[in-house]
Amino acid sequence: MTRVRDRQRSLVYDAEELVRTMFDRADQRGMRTVEMLGSTLTLPIERRFGSIDSVQAYADAVLGLRWIRARWPRASDPVRVRARKGAAAAHYERDGGVIAVPGYSGGTAWAMRELVVLHELAHHLDPAPDAGEAHGPGFTAIVLELVAEIIGHEAGFVLRAMYAENGVRVG
Template sequence: MTPRDIQRAKVYAAEEFVRTLFDRAAEHGTRAIEFFGTQMTLPPEARFATVAAVQRYVDDVLSLVGSRWPAAGPLTVRARRGTTAAHYERDENAATIAVPARTSWALRELVVLHEVAHHLEPCDPPHGPQFVATFCELAEAVMGPEVGHVLRVVYAKEDVR
């Protein structure tokens, strides 16, 4: 029996908040924000124009963090027809991220790293504490310590374990 993914909605809500922080910082032309009473500067977030660009990015990320997660193996990126979700899928032969190629919300670094974290930590439930810790560590390693900090604080605020 597979454990119920009871944190899924909380994880998605927290990550939506973090993406909004990045969007607002970009809209205002400054990366400096006040975050729960602390001044900090967010790094730029990569945006992708094509599925091929996402694949190159994923390959680079896996190369960067390969020593930390040596069992992860290769990860393929493919286009998805729908526009409402990106997702990770694994079978006995391959691991794949499917991203909506016609919508910009999914072609961004934070969404892609979320899916890569599923690849690095294939756990049940899919959005449990192990996944959350892996995503924070991955975002910190790839985007910088500020992003790991922001994710951890927002997860805690949303009562994500």
């Protein structure tokens, strides 16, 4: 069986890392106002999670939203959140609908945050990855919609700008 190359994967990860860094710096400095592309924005608060159970509750709540269920049929398929052993990445397992998130390690929990969980939920909602590409244009469109509608339109604007800056195609 031949695997399809996920051409946008590193571009998507790089763009999303920049967005997470912006949110981290806003939290550290207590200053949520940023200037971007000639616009002054106030970054919304991004939810952080203290446990795998709280990530599960959040994922269930997002998938239970009426507009999510109306927009993506796969929202009615349950997702199970589990702890991931490695601390380097979160991931989604399409078979079984499992989101694996690294928990707290060494006093940090980089993945126990809303931006990461919405990324993984977008994998779950994606009806058919573009030509087998897990991070293709259809997927990035779902991530953008989730971020804009759930975290806030300013967060969606920042993510869209970082995607464009990094050459990420959006469907």
